[in-house]
Amino acid sequence: MKAFQITEPGVSQLIELPAPEPAPGEVLLRVRCVGFCGSDLNTYRGANPMVSYPRVPGHEIAGVIEQLGEQVGDGATEWSVGQHVLVFPYTECGECSACRRGRPNCCRYNQTLGVQRDGMMAELACVPASKLLAADGLSPSELALVEPLTVGAHAVARGEAAAGEHVVVFGAGAIGLGAIASAAYRGAVITAVDIDADKLALAQKCGATHTINSASEDLAARLAELTDGHGPDLAVEAVGLPATFRAAVEIVCFAGRVVYIGYAKEAVSYETKLFVMKELDIRGSRNALPVDFEQVIAMLRGGDFPTPEVVSHHGTLNQAGDLLASWAEAPQRFTKIQIDFA
Known part of the structure; x- marks a missing residue:
């Protein structure tokens, strides 16, 4: 089978791998669609400290169940061949302090697909059935x-x-748009901050x-105007620049909350x-929990999220390398890249 691999910083290629066989408790997926993540871009640029090379990326996954391994179906969820699913791409140890506190998303020993271990940008892949999520009615792109x-x-x-709270989101890339849409889904008033007019227009369509x-x-003056001088109740930073890290603290209201998603590229004063x-x-905020997946699935089923516009670029597996290189050269031109498998 074909797979896409980042061989070393700035270099990628298509490779041939043997078709996998599901172990007990696993399913074999025929991959339908995989999104490129910002972590994949950093891997390609050589700026992801959690990655070793070579690495097959891919943790934004839609697939169809091709084969059930032994012991699949013994749990609470029944799976069937031909079923469309998405994948929960994180691992958890169950024993560290985060796992014991019910926050396995930030497990000390987490291994995310495509980061600390090979991902699923391949024609076929095996995954534990416990990591599957069903979302009937969603397209492969939405999944x-x-x-x-x-x-x-x-x-x-x-x-x-x-x-009713005022939420400001710094950054209208894919992650920031998710924060905007989620805050809107909760009924908040949202101000999106970016330096790209097209991304700000898309932010409005997301809520x-x-x-x-x-x-x-x-x-600062505009936010003061919008919040009667108080500042927003919550600031979400989804850019990863020292300037926006500082701005979140400076503009949020007294007794407010600040949440950081982005990694700053340098020390912040x-x-x-x-x-x-x-x-x-x-x-801080890292990865996501199953309840977050459930909320987003419900939001997408509502039909108001502008998926075709948020996914700015589609390509085939043969085009994956060129798309990744173009993204690295001109990141402002891209919101989300998805690779579609025939």
Whole structure:
């Protein structure tokens, strides 16, 4: 079977691998659609410290069950050949402090598909049946979009966004759009912040009430205007720049919450008195929980999310390398790339 591999920084290729056979408790999937993630871009650029090479990427997955391994069907969920599914791509040890506290999404020993272990950008793949999720009625493109949207949804859940609250989201890329859509699903008022007019227009279609182009508008003044001078209740950072890390703390209201999804590319210096003066809750957000997947699936079933516009580029497995290289050269041109398997 064919698979796509990032061989070393800046180099990718199609390779031939033997077709896998499902072990007991596993299913064999025929892959239908896989999305490229920002972690894949960092792997290609040589900027992902969790990756060793070569690596098959792919953890945003839609597939069809091709074969059931032994002992599949013994659990609470019955699976069947021909069923369309998506994959929960994280592992958990069950024993570390995070797992014991019911937060396996940030398991100390987590291994995400396509990052610490090979992913599923291949024609066939085996996966434990316990990691499958059904989402009847969603297209392959929507199924593959669930996982990246859950990352933003989990950040909004970490920030405890509530109906009527004002939420500001820094960054209108795929992850930021997931946060925007999730906050809107909860009934919040959302302001999207970006420097790209097209991405801000897309943010509005995903549920943003207001937009701010921080390259041409005064961010603090505009947010003060929109919040009667108080600042937003919750700030979600989905960019990963020191400037936006600081801005989230500076513009959020007193007794507000800040949630960081992005990794800053360098050390961040703060005016730490704001942490104390405002008595802020500052939280990190990593991956997602099953409940986040359930929420995003329900949101997509509602039919209001603009999937065809959020997925800015489609390609075949043969085009995967060129698309990844183009994304690395001009990231502002891309929101989400999905590879479709015939």
